[in-house]
Amino acid sequence: MARMPGAIWKPLAANWAAQPRMKAYDFFCVHTMVGTLVGTDGYFKVGNGAGYGGTESHFGVGPDGTIFQWQDTAYQADANGNGNWHVISSENADTGFPFPKWGGSDVPPLTPQQVEANAKIAAWLHKTHGIPLGIAGSSKPGARGLAVHRYGVPGYAPPGAELWSSARGKACPGDRRIAQLPAISARAKQLAGVTPTPAQEDDMPFTETQLGNITSDAIANRVIASVGGKPYHAWEAWRDAGLKGVDAAKLAAEIVAKLPASVAATSGGLTKTDVEAAVRAVFADAAT
Numbered sequence: 043m044a045r046m047p048g049a050i051w052k053p054l055a056a057n058w059a060a061q062p063r064m065k066a067y068d069f070f071c072v073h074t075m076v077g078t079l080v081g082t083d084g085y086f087k088v089g090n091g092a093g094y095g096g097t098e099s100h101f102g103v104g105p106d107g108t109i110f111q112w113q114d115t116a117y118q119a120d121a122n123g124n125g126n127w128h129v130i131s132s133e134n135a136d137t138g139f140p141f142p143k144w145g146g147s148d149v150p151p152l153t154p155q156q157v158e159a160n161a162k163i164a165a166w167l168h169k170t171h172g173i174p175l176g177i178a179g180s181s182k183p184g185a186r187g188l189a190v191h192r193y194g195v196p197g198y199a200p201p202g203a204e205l206w207s208s209a210r211g212k213a214c215p216g217d218r219r220i221a222q223l224p225a226i227s228a229r230a231k232q233l234a235g236v237t238p239t240p241a242q243e244d245d246m247p248f249t250e251t252q253l254g255n256i257t258s259d260a261i262a263n264r265v266i267a268s269v270g271g272k273p274y275h276a277w278e279a280w281r282d283a284g285l286k287g288v289d290a291a292k293l294a295a296e297i298v299a300k301l302p303a304s305v306a307a308t309s310g311g312l313t314k315t316d317v318e319a320a321v322r323a324v325f326a327d328a329a330t
């Protein structure tokens with residue numbers, strides 16, 4: 043039995059354990075529902091062969107990151123055609139709030155919460171079943187990792203690819219969602235501890251651009267806080283603080299200029315101490 047902690051166990055019928063067992067764990071495949079999470083739950087249960095008689099995926103993800111688990115990952119789900127024996131699947135909501143109206147293959151992107159939820163699923167599958175967290179790239183024999191339905195759709199699938207659909211030209215999960223697979227992969231690797239998260243490091247690996255943005259935000263927030271959180275009064279506080287004419291971007295650039303010469307323009311290695319020293323240096327200059 044394999045159930046994901048944090049996912050809501052929602053079997054589609056009592057006979058879930060009577061389905062064929064997974065034979066291997068090679069792919070985690072992202073799909074789009076053309077529907078809502080609750081609507082798809084009903085469709086899988088009754089509208090489409092009832093229970094496990096028609097198509098269904100292992101997981102369903104709502105726009106707020108809610109995860110339904112429709113099938114135990116010890117057993118197969120029927121979302122990936124000829125690949126069901128070694129593919130774990132997630133269907134992702136794309137209809138209703140907060141998604142825009144869309145038609146054809148113009149699927150809106152996954153919400154940030156859906157990216158996070160799919161990364162959580164991928165990280166759990168990696169630890170539980172050994173599915174790699176890199177991007178598989180295709181459904182060809184020997185490929186493994188994170189996947190999208192389109193890999194195996196006739197019309198898209200290259201020669202030799204395992205067919206994951208009989209619907210020629212099916213766009214699932216859409217161009218925008220396919221473009222988010224690297225973000226899911228990167229986040230899943232962090233969650234699984236394959237790559238460190240910035241917070242786990244002693245040094246903060248900022249780039250100069252990130253630091254400039256952080257500094258601008260910090261100054262703006264400080265000014266807004268000083269006027270009781272009313273952003274439309276911020277310019278007055280800015281004036282009263284004697285900072286009139288000093289824009290945040292310029293100040294940020296000055297702070298960046300005070301950073302140690304060893305900090306590269308595009309890679310990390312900056313410490314909290316470096317940032318604090320640079321900020322102090324800028325304000326010391328301004329006070330003289």
Ligand SMILES: [Zn+2]
Pocket residue numbers: 072073074191214215
């Ligand atoms: Zn699909």
